[in-house]
Amino acid sequence: DTGVSQDPRHKITKRGQNVTFRCDPISEHNRLYWYRQTLGQGPEFLTYFQNEAQLEKSRLLSDRFSAERPKGSFSTLEIQRTEQGDSAMYLCATKKTANTEAFFGQGTRLTVV
Amino acid sequence: GESVGLHLPTLSVQEGDNSIINCAYSNSASDYFIWYKQESGKGPQFIIDIRSNMDKRQGQRVTVLLNKTVKHLSLQIAATQPGDSAVYFCAESYGEGGSYIPTFGRGTSLIVHP
Numbered sequence: 001d002t003g004v005s006q007d008p009r010h011k012i013t014k015r016g017q018n019v020t021f022r023c024d025p026i027s028e029h030n031r032l033y034w035y036r037q038t039l040g041q042g043p044e045f046l047t048y049f050q051n052e053a054q055l056e057k058s059r060l061l062s063d064r065f066s067a068e069r070p071k072g073s074f075s076t077l078e079i080q081r082t083e084q085g086d087s088a089m090y091l092c093a094t095k096k097t098a099n100t101e102a103f104f105g106q107g108t109r110l111t112v113v
Numbered sequence: 114g115e116s117v118g119l120h121l122p123t124l125s126v127q128e129g130d131n132s133i134i135n136c137a138y139s140n141s142a143s144d145y146f147i148w149y150k151q152e153s154g155k156g157p158q159f160i161i162d163i164r165s166n167m168d169k170r171q172g173q174r175v176t177v178l179l180n181k182t183v184k185h186l187s188l189q190i191a192a193t194q195p196g197d198s199a200v201y202f203c204a205e206s207y208g209e210g211g212s213y214i215p216t217f218g219r220g221t222s223l224i225v226h227p
Contacts (some may be wrong), residue, residue: 002158033214040121042202042217043157056212091156098213099145099164099206104156 002026004105006092012111013082020078021108023092031095032075033102034067038088049075082112121200123222132190134221136203141184143205145213148177148188150199151220157202160188190223198225 005024013019025032030051035043046065047057051072060066064082069075079086089109093102126132138146144165149157163170163177163186170177176189186203200222204215 002156004156006156035217040219042204042220043215045214045216048212048214055210056214093156093215095213098211099208101147101159101162102204102215103159104149106156109154 002103002105004092004094004103006090006105006108008108009106010109010111012113015082015084015112017082018078018080019082019110020076021090021092021110022074022076023094023105024074025092025094026096026103027073029094029096029103030072031098031102032069033093033095034075034077035091035093036061036088037091037107043091046077079110082110084112086110087112121220121222123224125224125226126193128193128195128225128227130193132188132193132197132223132225134188134190134201134223136186136188136218136221138184138186138203138205138218140205140207140216141181142207142209143216144208145206146177146179146186147204147206147215148175148186149202149204149217150197151202152199160201193223193225195225195227198223 003026033048034046049069089107093104147162148160151157200220202220206213
């Protein structure tokens with residue numbers, strides 16, 4: 001257990017529904033990253049925060065994806081109008097400072113049916 | 114049609130052998146590198162890191178080598194054990210704007226036979 005907590009661990013949703021995932025970082029970690037991982041691939045970067053500021057969001061996959069970190073602690077990733085192609089593992093990672101290792105949570109496995 | 118993405122490079126070894134997993138990175142500006150281990154259904158787990166001012170770093174049973182000239186990293190695992198079976202990823206990052214966003218390749222599947 002790295003100390004990064006993600007909820008839920010698994011989510012099954014119908015196409016067209018909205019879903020929201022939560023990530024709770026290690027408490028002193030001010031950087032928080034969201035990734036998507038599909039089968040047989042490495043994690044694909046989506047967006048990141050330093051404290052409450054979202055510093056990079058151009059790699060979010062479409063305008064259906066959004067993320068927040070309102071108080072600089074936990075973060076949420078929302079996918080609106082889900083599509084079957086959104087089925088994947090969504091991973092959260094946090095860092096204490098910029099150029100140190102990122103610690104990953106166990107991920108949220110999304111299945112869109 | 115065939116889904117090429119499902120076929121990870123695979124390294125198959127016997128328990129007790131030494132393993133070497135290779136990684137080619139893409140950005141010559143990258144100056145911080147990490148190896149992660151990922152078991153099925155779990156998030157990546159940090160193994161070891163190295164900065165670009167070093168060419169070798171050792172941990173417990175693991176060694177990372179960095180060759181910046183050819184943009185190549187390797188992870189050496191000594192006396193490989195069945196519990197080492199997993200997918201291994203290298204991640205590169207660089208500090209443009211202070212970002213240091215870890216960028217991952219496809220990974221290598223390590224299978225350790227008892």
